[in-house]
Amino acid sequence: MxxxxxxxxxxxxxxxxxxxxxxxxxxxxxxxxxxxxxxxxxxxxxxxxxxxxxxxxxxxxxxxxxxxxxxxxxxxxxxxxxxxxxxxxxxxxxxxxxxxxxxxxxxxxxxxxxxxxxxxADAIAHTRTTVADTRKTIPGLRALQKYAVVCGGGSNHRFGLDDAVLIKDNHIAVAGGVRAAVEAARAHVGHLVKIEVEVDSLEMLAELLEVGADVVLLDNMTPDVLREAVTMVDGRMVTEASGRITPDIAVPIAEAGVDLISVGWLTHSAxxxxxxxxxxxxxxxxxxxxxxx
Known part of the structure; x- marks a missing residue:
């Protein structure tokens, strides 16, 4: 924005x-x-x-x-x-x-x-990684806060539940697994809607790679694990890292090769x-x- x-x-x-x-x-x-x-x-x-x-x-x-x-x-x-x-x-x-x-x-x-x-954004400027916001915004001020993120050199994640699919751990648990969740989402939404899936282990990532998605959210992984995950994905999906990311830890995470780093505190605790x-x-x-x- x-x-x-x-x-x-x-x-x-x-x-x-x-x-x-x-x-x-x-x-x-x-x-x-x-x-x-x-x-x-x-x-x-x-x-x-x-x-x-x-x-x-x-x-x-x-x-x-x-x-x-x-x-x-x-x-x-x-x-x-x-x-x-x-x-x-x-x-x-x-x-x-x-x-x-x-x-x-x-x-x-x-x-x-x-x-x-x-x-x-300044700390990771030497990498190809972009910092993005989340939906953890102050109610009523989301558009304003996402605009401010762009002013600071960041990128916007989805604006709401209605503009992209983000399958998280609870969705996967209720749906009965990664494949079931992705296939159900793919059958429901139109061809222009992107599908992102959250994984918290390399085993889940391997399962996701079998069914495919547009974006993978690599949650709470160390830089070493993220580096391995990026290698596994090999450009088949956009990679996004998240989970308690501070300016200090953002550097090794970006250097692991992910495309995006999403940070909730940018908006909820600025x-x-x-x-x-x-x-x-x-x-x-x-x-x-x-x-x-």
């Missing part, structure tokens, strides 16, 4: 704003800041990382007040250093302050996902990237009593 269509993100941003504004709106800002006050602020990175989610921040401010303007200096996918100025935002001060937390929440979280992805809002200037700051209700 390489872009965020407004049709997709607007309901998510509106829901976030509604959650924050509640029934009475921004009591703090509305009681302190005059309706005619304007301000200029900058989005600034506090740490190293990769930017993702700027369109959501822009939309949050636009929905709060369409008069707010955002001058973008760095696009999603940009590498950030402490002090990097991402954008300059100008407009009614009330709207800027009211939309600040929602904008920063999206930016910090999605940039954290992108940064975590880049950590692994560390927020610190991005702040620096105030630059304001004008027309009336006394609170001038606009008291």
């Amino acid at each position: 390489r872009n965020l269509p407004r049709l997709l993100i607007e309901p998510i941003v509106r829901a976030a704003l509604a959650e924050d504004l509640g029934r009475a709106g921004d009591l703090t800002t509305d009681s302190i800041i005059g309706p005619d006050a304007t301000a200029t602020v900058q989005l600034v990175a506090r740490d190293r990382g990769v930017l993702a989610g700027l369109p959501l921040a822009q939309l949050a401010w636009e929905l709060v007040d369409p008069r707010i303007e955002c001058d973008v200096h760095l696009a999603d996918g940009s590498r950030l250093q402490p002090g990097s100025v991402i954008a300059t935002v100008h407009g009614p001060a009330r709207g800027l302050l009211t939309g600040e937390r929602v904008a920063l929440n999206f930016l910090g979280h999605l940039s954290g996902v992108a940064t975590g992805t880049a950590t692994i 560390r927020v990237l610190d991005i702040g809002l620096d105030h630059l200037a304001d004008v027309d700051r009336p006394r609170p009593e001038a606009f008291a209700h």
Whole structure:
């Protein structure tokens, strides 16, 4: 996923704003800041990382007040250093302050996902292996998180249960074996749907190779076992490694020759990237009593 269509993100941003504004709106800002006050602020990175989610921040401010303007200096996918100025935002001060937390929440979280992805992508850049996400996403934010993974240099796994077949251990157990599960899936889905099968041993892999699949998920295998598995597959299926993969262990796993490494923590446990809002200037700051209700 390489872009965020407004049709997709607007309901998510509106829901976030509604959650924050509640029934009475921004009591703090509305009681302190005059309706005619304007301000200029900058989005600034506090740490190293990769930017993702700027369109959501822009939309949050636009929905709060369409008069707010955002001058973008760095696009999603940009590498950030402490002090990097991402954008300059100008407009009614009330709207800027009211939309600040929602904008920063999206930016910090999605940039954290992108940064975590880049950590692994950079570590394995000398190999032919690609880092991919999983379905272990925060409910309601899957498309956003998968977009952030791409911003960080990763690839997207399936988006849901409806766009690919992934036969895991419990499916195999209930179906009565690898062959039974694969043959049933193949008879059910259309010719454009890919079939992936999870195996946790070389014995299961040998059984899978007899019936065939598009992708094999090599679960919780050591680099030495993965290397042997890749040799057994010999290009007949896409190979994907998964299971508690950290940036350190990702290197020997990638060097074992797998095509993909799938990592759940990229989305379900991403560390927020610190991005702040620096105030630059304001004008027309009336006394609170001038606009008291």
